[in-house]
Amino acid sequence: MHKKIIGIDVGKKELRTAHKYEASNGKFKVKRKKFPNTLKGHTALLAWAKKITNKEGKEHIHFIIEATGVYYEGIATFLHDASSMISVLNPKYVKSFAESFGVRTKTDSKDALVLVEYGSAMHPDLWTPPPPEYRILLSYHRAIDSLKHRRTAILNRIEALEISHPAPGPILEEERRLLVEVSESIKRLEQQIKSHIRRHPGLKKEVELLMTISGIAWITSVLLVAVMQGGRRFKSAREAAAYLGLSVRENLSGTSLKGRSRLSKRGPGDIRKALYFPAITAMRYNPDVKALYNRLVQRGKVKMVAIGAAMRKLVHIAFGVLKHKRAYMALAT
Incomplete structure (x- = not known):
C-alpha cells in the first residue's frame, strides 16, 4: 500500500505541517502549512491533507507526530477518530534520526520535515489512543497536580503576608479562603479518581500492584498506571x-x-x-x-x-x- 506522509510539529498553540512530494519535473518539493492547535484547526488540517494528497493520487495518508508534552494528544486522537493512519514518535528517536542526517538546529519547519523523512525511512508502527479508562485517569491526575501547584503558591503567599508589617488583613483572608477552596477541590477529585478506579477492576488491581513497590504511594501508582496503560x-x-x-x-x-x-x-x-x-x-x-x-x-x-x-x-x-x-x-x- 502506497502512502503519502505528512509530518506535524506540535506546539501549544500551533501545528506546523510538511508534505514532501515529487513534482512533474522529477524534483522533490515540500508543501508546508500552519494550523491552530484547536478543534477547528484539526478539522482544517485534515481537509487540507486530503485535498493535497488527492491531487497526487488516491493513496492513503500517514500522519507522523512527535510526542512532545501533552499538546499532541488532541490532534492525534482527532486524526485517529477520523480513521486516519497516524504514528506518534518518541522524541529521543526523532532527535537521533535528525542528527544522523546532520540536522542539529531545532526549527519548527525543519522538525515537521524530519518527521516526514523518519516516516519514509523507518515505517513506524501505527498509534492508537489509550483506552478511555486510562485517558480519564491521567486527566484526573493532571488536574490534581495542577491544583497542588496552585495550593503551594497560595501557601507561599500566605507565609509572606503573615510576616509583613503591617499585615494586610483583607488580602490574607482572601488567600486563606482560596486555600480552603483549592484543598476541597483536590479532595473532591481524589474521591472521583477512587470512584473511577472502583468501576474498573483492572485499574484497581494495577494500582494495588504498584503500591507494593517501596517508594510508590497511591497517587504515584495512579499516575504510572495511566501513563503505562497497565504495562501495555x-x-x-x-x-x-x-x-x-x-x-x-x-x-x-x-x-x-x-x-x-x-x-x-x-x-x-x-x-x-x-x-x-x-x-x-x-x-x-x-x-x-x-x-x-x-x-x-x-x-x-x-x-x-x-x-x-x-x-x-x-x-x-x-x-x-x-x-x-x-x-x-x-x-x-
Missing part, C-alpha cells in the same frame, strides 16, 4: 524510561568525556517531575533503588545524576510489575 503501552522498560525523558545522554569524543552524563529530559516534564519525590523516598526505603543510588555515589557520580538513575530504576521496576502482573519483590538485600 511500551514494549520494554527502556522504552518507557526514554519516553519519560529519563534516558542518560553522554557527550563522547574518542576516549575523552566531553561533559557530564545527564538526563535527556525529552517527553512529558510534568510526569517526570511527579517522579522526583517518590524516587527520593525509594532511595531510603526501596532496597533495589537504594543499592543503585549508593553504588553510583561511591563511583563518584554527582548527586543529581544518581537521583536521575533512581527515577529511571523506579520506572523499570513499575514496568516489570505491571507487565507481569506480579507484586514487587526486592532483589537487593
Whole structure:
C-alpha cells in the first residue's frame, strides 16, 4: 500500500505541517502549512491533507507526530477518530534520526520535515489512543497536580503576608479562603479518581500492584498506571524510561568525556517531575533503588545524576510489575 506522509510539529498553540512530494519535473518539493492547535484547526488540517494528497493520487495518508508534552494528544486522537493512519514518535528517536542526517538546529519547519523523512525511512508502527479508562485517569491526575501547584503558591503567599508589617488583613483572608477552596477541590477529585478506579477492576488491581513497590504511594501508582496503560503501552522498560525523558545522554569524543552524563529530559516534564519525590523516598526505603543510588555515589557520580538513575530504576521496576502482573519483590538485600 502506497502512502503519502505528512509530518506535524506540535506546539501549544500551533501545528506546523510538511508534505514532501515529487513534482512533474522529477524534483522533490515540500508543501508546508500552519494550523491552530484547536478543534477547528484539526478539522482544517485534515481537509487540507486530503485535498493535497488527492491531487497526487488516491493513496492513503500517514500522519507522523512527535510526542512532545501533552499538546499532541488532541490532534492525534482527532486524526485517529477520523480513521486516519497516524504514528506518534518518541522524541529521543526523532532527535537521533535528525542528527544522523546532520540536522542539529531545532526549527519548527525543519522538525515537521524530519518527521516526514523518519516516516519514509523507518515505517513506524501505527498509534492508537489509550483506552478511555486510562485517558480519564491521567486527566484526573493532571488536574490534581495542577491544583497542588496552585495550593503551594497560595501557601507561599500566605507565609509572606503573615510576616509583613503591617499585615494586610483583607488580602490574607482572601488567600486563606482560596486555600480552603483549592484543598476541597483536590479532595473532591481524589474521591472521583477512587470512584473511577472502583468501576474498573483492572485499574484497581494495577494500582494495588504498584503500591507494593517501596517508594510508590497511591497517587504515584495512579499516575504510572495511566501513563503505562497497565504495562501495555511500551514494549520494554527502556522504552518507557526514554519516553519519560529519563534516558542518560553522554557527550563522547574518542576516549575523552566531553561533559557530564545527564538526563535527556525529552517527553512529558510534568510526569517526570511527579517522579522526583517518590524516587527520593525509594532511595531510603526501596532496597533495589537504594543499592543503585549508593553504588553510583561511591563511583563518584554527582548527586543529581544518581537521583536521575533512581527515577529511571523506579520506572523499570513499575514496568516489570505491571507487565507481569506480579507484586514487587526486592532483589537487593
